[in-house]
Amino acid sequence: MSLASELAPADHDLRTASATVLRPVESWPGFRYLAGTTAVGLVAILGFICWGWQMYIGMGVSGLMWPVMWGAYITNYVFWIAIAMSGTFLSAALYLFRARFRSAFSRAAETMTIWSILSAGLFPLIHLGRSWRAYWILPYPNQRRLWPNFRSSLVLDSYAITTYLAVSLVFWYIGMLPDLAELRDRATGWRRTLYGIASLGWTGSIRDTSPFLKLYILLAGLELALVFSVHTTVAWDFSTALIPGWHEEIFPPYFVAGAVFSGLAMILTLIIPIREWFHLHDFITVDHLEKVCQLIIVASSVLTFSYATEYFIAWYSADTYERSAYWMRAFGRYSHPFWMTVAFNCALPLLFFWRRFRRSIPLMFIMSILMNVGMWLERFVFIVTSLAYSFDPAAWGIYHVTWIEIGITAGGFGGFLALFLLSLKVIPALPTAEVRRDILEARRQRQALAAVGLWPPPGSAGGGQPLAPPPAAGS
Amino acid sequence: MPQWPATLMHDDQPAVAPVFRGVLGSFADEEQLRAAHALADAAHLGFEVFMPVADEELLRHLRFRTEKNGVRFWTLFGAIGGFVSAMALTVWTQRNWPLVVGGKPIVSWPPFIQPMFEWVVLFASLFCAGGFLLLSGLPNLHLHPAYRPEFGVDHFGMFIPCGLSEAGMARTILAQAQAEAIFPIYDHGLGRLAEPTQAP
Incomplete structure (x- = not known):
């Protein structure tokens, strides 16, 4: 049986499929949806209060202090930009490869991209302290003839993100x-x-x-090129610096692999409650979710290989500072988050090799949250430990996350989730036109199979007897 | 010649003489649409098709090759424009404020490649979207007079634009292809839909 016939919802025709997918947009929200959206909305408000307090008092309320001047805010930035990258990557790549299970995730992935770019874009502003001066990074004409320094990877990053936001918005909107x-x-x-x-x-x-x-198809191709460039540029923020643990050539592909992994995990975290709350079981089946789990195994393997390469190169380089940075990462003050990273990103996904884990939705959901935690900690570990344990032990220092930073971090998650959930009350959670196309495609395939007597499948209800195997050669 | 009412306007619509635009057939199955296409093609009649899905296979069958439309040229122009704009921006701004950073040349091509690439993609995407809007005639405030809501869900529509003299032939073609319903299509020159009634 072909993939389209397997994955298209068998009990729906075009009209009932549309009605089911559009029902959440057209009806009053259920209690669980309302409760969930309200809860994350309140967390977002808490985050904004913390940000307001930081602007009022000053950056002293954060734990950022020399030598660790990049902490939770930049961690959040890298985390969210990775989620943004992988959303469009998933949608565009599956479209270009004509993957039939794309329709179950593409809208959620693209919507996730839009809101996570906005979340990501907020954190450099928060980290800036004087957020109202963020416009200095734009190339606007001014009397002093000051222009952005296009040789700085931080400036390049702002161009990458704004481009990515614009192109993703076009891709998302036109597809809708x-x-x-x-x-x-x-x-x-x-x-x-x-x-x-x-x-x-x-x-x-x-x-x-x-x-x-x-x-x-052109936009999907352009988006695919863009997602690689965006996360590569984020990787340059670190790899162009001379800090041990940052100054590595592997960073761009390693960041991309991490982004794909975290995005797939986030897709599961988002789509599983949506599937329940919006009654989309017929369109987001366990088979669909299982395919995401299989992709997670691949992404996790690439990520694990990248971690191992980092350590191998640190050892092979025979560079004292590089070796020291990686030793302190695993056994220094921040060893707990490091080992949690390894456990959640490298070991946990291996459970998906077992079919039971790939087909159990509660287990899948819990594992996806842990993988997201693991990916957040991964960014925290490599950003903070490299700064905390740089060249000279006399210049080492420890960074403590404050409650304000925790509040703003939680607010970032709350704001993202609230906007994601609210937008799915205005636009359909699944691309209805693509769902219909899948049904039409499955119908064509069934008709083609029926024409040669292979539909319904032999042995199934209404089907004929299983076909006899072809005669052996020479018989 | 069909014996249909000459005007089918609502009361609240302006009293402008409706113009006969053509005949519309509604099909529940794409095979019927393919049959209607073959017949209309053989009779050298023009047509517009409405589909509930954006399906490349069906378009190919109707001989509309997506790879032959002009969107790709718009994309190419956008990409070239983006490259030139980003090159001009980076080189001009750095020469206008020549601050040496880290001993690097004022015009450092390796880092400038990144904004050039970004703007190639940005302008190509925006021009691609602009080309699509231009070629498809969107945004369009008034829907096509033959468009019916079921074409957005589960029915295929074939509209044969013709004068009253060819309406009979168009109707016969649609009937032969087993159209579920056949409608005469009028409008008022304002693009507003005059509600059609089902053919007897």
Whole structure:
């Protein structure tokens, strides 16, 4: 049996599929959704209060102090930019490879990208202290003829992120046009007007569809190139510095592998509650989730290999400072988060080799959260330990995370989750047009199989007898 | 010649004489649409198709090759524009404020490649989206008069634009392809849909 026939929801036709996917947008939210959104929204408000307090009092309320001047805020920045990277990576790559299980995740992944870029973009502003001067990084004409230094990887990073936000927004919005048009046709009153404006007059005609398909494949290709460049640029923030533990050539691909891993874990964390709350069991099946778990095994293996390479190169280089940095990472003051990183990112995903773990949704959900924790700690460990234990032991220092930083970090998570959940009440959680295409494709395949007597499958209810094996050669 | 009512306007619509635009067939199955396409093609009639899915295979069958449309050229122009703009921005701003950092040359090409790449992708994507909007005629405040909501869900539509003299042939073609319903399509020159009634 082909993949399309396996994965398309068998009990739905095009109309019921649309109705089921669009129901959460058109109906009142359930209690669990409301409670969840309110809870994360309150955490986001807490984060903003902490940020306001930091701006009022000053950066002294954070634990940032020489020699560790990059701490929880930059950790959050790298964490969120990785989540953003992997969302679009997942959507674009699966589209280009024509993966049929894409429709179960693409909308959630793209929406995750948009909100996580915004979360990521907030943290350099928070870290800046005087956030209101962030515009200095933009190339705006001024009397003093001051321009950004385009030889700095930090400036390059701001260009990478703003480009990524713009292109991801285009990819997300244009891909949504057929769904918005369907919502327009089903809505009444002011909602019809709003969806009418948002859908730009899409009718699904050849005139709309033909350039749309060309546009979408081009955008997917461009996005794929962009995601690699964005996280590579983030990696340069560290690898262009001379700090032991940062100054490494492996950083760009290692960052990309980590981003894919954390994004896949985040997709599971987000999609599992959505599947329950929005009753999308027919469209996000255990088979779909199992495929994400299989991808996690691959990403985790690449990540583990990268960790091992880092340590090997530190040893092989025979550089005292490099060896010292890695020794202190594993056995110094921050050894607990380091070993948690190894446990959650390298050992835990190995459980997915067992089918029981890949098909148990509660286990999958818990493991995905732990992997996210592991990925946050990974960034914390390599950022902080490298600064805390740099060249001269006389210049070593310990960084303590303060409650303000914890509050702002939690606020980042709360804000991201609240915006993600709220947006799925306005736009469908799944791309309905693609779900319909999958159903249509599955229908075509079934018709083709039925034409040669292979549908329903032999041995199944309504099917014929299993086919006899072909005669052995020579018989 | 179809014996359909000459005007099908709502009361709240302006009293402008409706113009006959053509005949629309609604199909529940894509095979019927393919059959209608073959018949319309054989009769050298133009047509517009509405599909509930953006499906490349069906488009190919209808002989609309997506790789042949102009979006790719827009993308290329955008990419070239982005490259030139980023090169101009980086080189000009650094020469305008020549601050030496870390002993590196004022115009350092290796780091400048990064903003050039970003702007290639940015401009290519924005031009790609602009080209799509231009070619598809979006945003369009008024929906096509033949568009019906079921074409966004589970039905395929084939609209054959024609005058009243060809309406009979168009209707026969759609009926032969087993259209579920056939509608005469009128509009008022304002692009507003005059609600069609099902053909007898």
